[in-house]
Amino acid sequence: AQKITQTQPGMFVQEKEAVTLDCTYDTSDPSYGLFWYKQPSSGEMIFLIYQGSYDQQNATEGRYSLNFQKARKSANLVISASQLGDSAMYFCAMGEFGTSYGKLTFGQGTILTVHP
Amino acid sequence: EAGVTQFPSHSVIEKGQTVTLRCDPISGHDNLYWYRRVMGKEIKFLLHFVKESKQDESGMPNNRFLAERTGGTYSTLKVQPAELEDSGVYFCASSQHPENTEAFFGQGTRLTVV
Numbered sequence: 001a002q003k004i005t006q007t008q009p010g011m012f013v014q015e016k017e018a019v020t021l022d023c024t025y026d027t028s029d030p031s032y033g034l035f036w037y038k039q040p041s042s043g044e045m046i047f048l049i050y051q052g053s054y055d056q057q058n059a060t061e062g063r064y065s066l067n068f069q070k071a072r073k074s075a076n077l078v079i080s081a082s083q084l085g086d087s088a089m090y091f092c093a094m095g096e097f098g099t100s101y102g103k104l105t106f107g108q109g110t111i112l113t114v115h116p
Numbered sequence: 117e118a119g120v121t122q123f124p125s126h127s128v129i130e131k132g133q134t135v136t137l138r139c140d141p142i143s144g145h146d147n148l149y150w151y152r153r154v155m156g157k158e159i160k161f162l163l164h165f166v167k168e169s170k171q172d173e174s175g176m177p178n179n180r181f182l183a184e185r186t187g188g189t190y191s192t193l194k195v196q197p198a199e200l201e202d203s204g205v206y207f208c209a210s211s212q213h214p215e216n217t218e219a220f221f222g223q224g225t226r227l228t229v230v
Binding site: 004035037042043044045046047050091093103104105106107108109 | 119151161205219222223224
């Protein structure tokens with residue numbers, strides 16, 4: 001069984017600073033994918049970034065990067081140069097490789113608040 | 117391109133009533149998923165359609181929940197009869213074949229059973 005743990009219920013960051021949102025995972029699957037989604041107050045879930053378990057390099061998408069440490073089973077999201085619009089709930093999720101990545105296991109989420 | 121759309125955005129019903137949630141996936145996406153987030157808990161997988169076939173319904177909580185995807189396009193999730201513990205946000209997501217592409221989520225339907 002897969003499990004995702006997000007230990008930070010809430011995080012605060014000053015605008016323009018970087019912030020790291022923690023995510024650890026547990027799985028017995030040899031191949032898997034890790035995802036981060038953003039949920040603003042409007043409710044929709046927005047895909048941010050994906051990391052495959054066999055990817056050698058950390059994934060990056062604009063201001064988002066995923067700090068993947070396989071041995072530690074962690075997949076932290078780093079947001080650089082925070083903006084007020086980054087204030088939202090952030091979910092870390094995992095999918096099993098070889099299945100459609102829509103079947104995901106989610107963490108409990110972290111609420112990020114960006115202060116001006 | 118239109119995203120995943122869900123109807124209604126909010127629904128308040130009484131215990132024992134029936135509610136039907138609808139999801140329109142992104143056009144051309146064969147995979148359609150339903151998820152649910154009960155207050156204070158994680159988002160949980162309910163089931164997965166590939167076209168009109170149920171690929172995996174291991175997350176469906178009980179037989180009061182019925183999902184359909186006739187014709188392989190939109191999907192409905194019916195709760196009958198609704199119970200208080202069914203309250204939460206129901207998300208739908210879709211993805212393309214081939215596998216291993218990310219899923220795109222709708223905005224969710226907030227269901228409140230009173």
